[in-house]
Amino acid sequence: MANAPLNDADLRATVIATLQSIAPEVEPALLRDSRPLRLQVDLDSMDWLNFLIGLSERLKVAIPESDYGQLVTLKDLMDYLKARLA
Amino acid sequence: MSEFRLPSLGADMDEGTLLQWLVQPGDTVHKGQVVAVVDTAKAAIDIEIWQDGTVQALQVQPGEKVPVGTVLATLLAPGEAAGAAPPIQAAQVAPVPPEMARAQAAASGAAGEAAPIPAQGPPPPPPPPPTSAAGPAPLPTLQAAVSGLRLRVSPAARRQAEALGLELQGVAGSGPGGAITLADVALAAASASASASPVRPAASAAAPVAGPTAGTPATDRQAEIRRAIASAMSRSKREIPHYYLLETIPMARAQQWLAEANAGRPITTRLLMAALQLKAVALALRRYPELNGFFIDGQFQPAPAAHIGVAISLRQGGLIAPALHNVDQLPLDALMPALADLVQRTRAGSLRRTEMVDASITVTNLGDQGVEAVLGVIHPPQVALVGFGRIAPRPWVDAAGGLCVMPTVTASLAADHRVSDGHRGGLFLAELHEQLQHPEEL
Numbered sequence: 001m002a003n004a005p006l007n008d009a010d011l012r013a014t015v016i017a018t019l020q021s022i023a024p025e026v027e028p029a030l031l032r033d034s035r036p037l038r039l040q041v042d043l044d045s046m047d048w049l050n051f052l053i054g055l056s057e058r059l060k061v062a063i064p065e066s067d068y069g070q071l072v073t074l075k076d077l078m079d080y081l082k083a084r085l086a
Numbered sequence: 087m088s089e090f091r092l093p094s095l096g097a098d099m100d101e102g103t104l105l106q107w108l109v110q111p112g113d114t115v116h117k118g119q120v121v122a123v124v125d126t127a128k129a130a131i132d133i134e135i136w137q138d139g140t141v142q143a144l145q146v147q148p149g150e151k152v153p154v155g156t157v158l159a160t161l162l163a164p165g166e167a168a169g170a171a172p173p174i175q176a177a178q179v180a181p182v183p184p185e186m187a188r189a190q191a192a193a194s195g196a197a198g199e200a201a202p203i204p205a206q207g208p209p210p211p212p213p214p215p216p217t218s219a220a221g222p223a224p225l226p227t228l229q230a231a232v233s234g235l236r237l238r239v240s241p242a243a244r245r246q247a248e249a250l251g252l253e254l255q256g257v258a259g260s261g262p263g264g265a266i267t268l269a270d271v272a273l274a275a276a277s278a279s280a281s282a283s284p285v286r287p288a289a290s291a292a293a294p295v296a297g298p299t300a301g302t303p304a305t306d307r308q309a310e311i312r313r314a315i316a317s318a319m320s321r322s323k324r325e326i327p328h329y330y331l332l333e334t335i336p337m338a339r340a341q342q343w344l345a346e347a348n349a350g351r352p353i354t355t356r357l358l359m360a361a362l363q364l365k366a367v368a369l370a371l372r373r374y375p376e377l378n379g380f381f382i383d384g385q386f387q388p389a390p391a392a393h394i395g396v397a398i399s400l401r402q403g404g405l406i407a408p409a410l411h412n413v414d415q416l417p418l419d420a421l422m423p424a425l426a427d428l429v430q431r432t433r434a435g436s437l438r439r440t441e442m443v444d445a446s447i448t449v450t451n452l453g454d455q456g457v458e459a460v461l462g463v464i465h466p467p468q469v470a471l472v473g474f475g476r477i478a479p480r481p482w483v484d485a486a487g488g489l490c491v492m493p494t495v496t497a498s499l500a501a502d503h504r505v506s507d508g509h510r511g512g513l514f515l516a517e518l519h520e521q522l523q524h525p526e527e528l
Contacts, residue, residue: 024401042401050426062353064349065345065356
């Protein structure tokens, strides 16, 4: 991304805000970064797709479907997005 | 002069609360135009009008809860002079001969749909008895909310704002006539949460949130949804002799086709397996019409089109299965956005009346929750429900008799034994199996 790089806190805030736009009941303080996200938040396949669409639009990154398998935990997602944004 | 009545809102709903008029006396209206928003147990529903004309008088005020069939407004036909003074008493509901109500309901049922659909669900109820001046007790919270927002707000936006605990008064509207749209709410919510402590967006909003905004109404709605489900499902289990069939379907071809199709697509146009499954059900139904329709007054009435009820879980609990229209005729590229839109609007509590009443079979997909299979409860007056479990790699014996690992799904059929038999039901599942082996033809 051409803009100033996001720091970890900003990136996390963006990810959480996107998640909350799909699942408003999410309490960020209760999310464990290293546990599978979809075991912590009730996301069906449509929610998951919308979540990734939201992230790709806010961060202007492409997320190929073949990469979905790598994106299990919040940490996975953060690492993946950081790499794509770098 | 003609009367615009509260139309049927679905099999298990016999009354609604008028939330908002979108027209005023003197406004010209056109067939199919959404003129009012009515709250039901399940969602706020946009109510369309089924004839052209000019609004003469509004007979029901926001906040009033009235039975299906109640005159909501009077209309002048195009060119008709206002004539005598319009009825002014809002609370008065003139009794109307049943034939008239029925004729009107039938006409509206036939006129507006994409395909001519027989008025679905139970026949239109007789007109309500003239309500006395007492009238129904208004819902204080709703009424306060509504009168507070003489703002123009789309139902989806209102519901979402409620869910987010967002006050609509300060939100700038970008829709027609300055109406607040879902996008406006999302924007307002985003800016509210951006400036918030990392607690909850709702808690950060200003004073109005003091008593958790969404709290009371949301709880009410949850209770009402629970009651609506309880009533429909109890009726189903009381009246419908269900039979159940299961079929294990290999999904390697469908998965591979989907992966290839999505590889070349931007994320916003990617397809979900759920869309393929819905289409496969719709195509399989063509040869098994006895699974697609309604059992009414002791008789099966086949549906003329595959309007599939899609079971959609609500985040706060409960579910709604609104109709996705003409699924058999939608290419996947049209089906997918239609499905996404339906899910979004269902969760936002903004559905059209036709979506609440047209479903002629239901599909439920609990695979995302990881269940192996689901044996469904038919939604009366429908006669069948198709369920999908989780797609996962499982041991499989291939055509040559060799053991391999194959992604499979267990599809189930729950059907009404008054209308169909296990033999035909089994053939339907075999056809569904076959449809999913040819994803390129879906």
